[in-house]
Amino acid sequence: MKWWCVLLCCLTWAAQAETFEAYVIAVIDGDTVLALRDKQKIKLRLADIDAPEKAQPFGPESLNYLKSRVIKKVVQVESRAVDQYGRTIATLTLSGINLNREQVRQGLAWEYSFHHADNEFIELQHEAQQARRGLWTQTSPQAPWEWRKQHPLYYRQHATTNTPSVFEPYDLTCGKKRRCAQMSACDEAHFYLTRCGETSLDTDGDGIPCPKLCVEQR
Numbered sequence: 001m002k003w004w005c006v007l008l009c010c011l012t013w014a015a016q017a018e019t020f021e022a023y024v025i026a027v028i029d030g031d032t033v034l035a036l037r038d039k040q041k042i043k044l045r046l047a048d049i050d051a052p053e054k055a056q057p058f059g060p061e062s063l064n065y066l067k068s069r070v071i072k073k074v075v076q077v078e079s080r081a082v083d084q085y086g087r088t089i090a091t092l093t094l095s096g097i098n099l100n101r102e103q104v105r106q107g108l109a110w111e112y113s114f115h116h117a118d119n120e121f122i123e124l125q126h127e128a129q130q131a132r133r134g135l136w137t138q139t140s141p142q143a144p145w146e147w148r149k150q151h152p153l154y155y156r157q158h159a160t161t162n163t164p165s166v167f168e169p170y171d172l173t174c175g176k177k178r179r180c181a182q183m184s185a186c187d188e189a190h191f192y193l194t195r196c197g198e199t200s201l202d203t204d205g206d207g208i209p210c211p212k213l214c215v216e217q218r
Contacts, residue, residue: 017078017079017080017081018079019076019077019078019079020037020076020077020079021037021074021075021076021077022035022036022037022042022044022074022075022077023035023036023037023072023073023074023197023199024070024071024072024073024074024075025041025071025072025193025194025197025199025202025205025207026071026202026205026206026207026208027063027066027067027070027071027205027206027207028043028063028207029051029053029054029059029062029063030051030052030059030062030063030065030066030103030108030109031045031046031049031050031051031062031066031103031109032044032045032046032087033046033066033070033092034194034207035075035077036194036197037077039174039196039197041194042088043085043086043087043088044077044087044088044090044092045083045087045088045089045090046090046091046092046099046100046103046109047080047089047090047091047100048091048100048111048112048113048114048118048121049100049103049104049109049110049111049112049121050109050110050112050143050144050145051063051066051103051108051109051110051144052108052109052135052144052147053144053147053148053151055151056142056144056147057135057138057141058107058108058134058135058138058141061108061134062103062108062109062134062135065103065106065108066099066103066108067205069094069097069099069102070092070094070099071205072199072205073094075092075093075094075099076092076093076094077090077091077092078090078091078092078093101120101121101124104121104124104125104128105124105127105128105133106128106133106134107128107129107131107132107133107134107135107136107137108134108135110125110135110143110144111124111125112145174192174196177192177198178198178200179200179201180201180209180210180212180213183201183209183210183213185213186209186210186213186214189201189209189210189213189214190209190214192209193207193209
């Protein structure tokens with residue numbers, strides 16, 4: 001019986017593994033981005049790393065650095081699987097630079113490879129520690145997985161609100177609307193941003209369009 005489970009897991013993993021391009025429309029934190037693939041929203045979780053939570057020291061710095069690299073750009077995505085939260089676990093590359101490794105190299109994420117066994121990520125983390133980059137300027141930085149154990153309520157609340165949900169009460173189709181002034185509601189603005197790729201509605205790249213319409217979600 002066990003070998004059937006192992007086979008099923010392997011087939012699921014293989015089915016999810018592919019390479020494609022995606023346009024980044026928002027950066028959620030230092031290891032997760034929101035992107036469009038064929039005008040469909042997809043949440044990408046950078047594999048092999050774990051960035052500080054936004055409430056942790058260097059959480060905002062990690063987010064902002066990743067944002068400066070990828071926002072409103074097309075990245076190459078090498079997917080591995082889809083996790084229990086619906087996120088695609090992947091390696092992101094831009095202009096030949098592996099962004100997962102770059103977050104670790106800059107001291108803005110922890111190495112979090114499978115069983116902590118990827119030597120390249122381990123070496124990059126050691127390099128960042130020796131150079132006292134980013135979070136390694138702290139005397140005793142706390143790993144994000146340990147922080148989440150100590151703050152389960154915050155993490156659960158944050159995990160459900162860090163990406164705006166898209167409620168579509170109308171039978172919407174992508175039309176000619178391009179500006180916030182043309183939107184009748186926040187839901188419609190979300191639809192045009194996430195389904196139609198109208199990134200002009202999200203000028204600061206935080207995944208929330210049209211501040212005057214969607215101010216309550218900020």
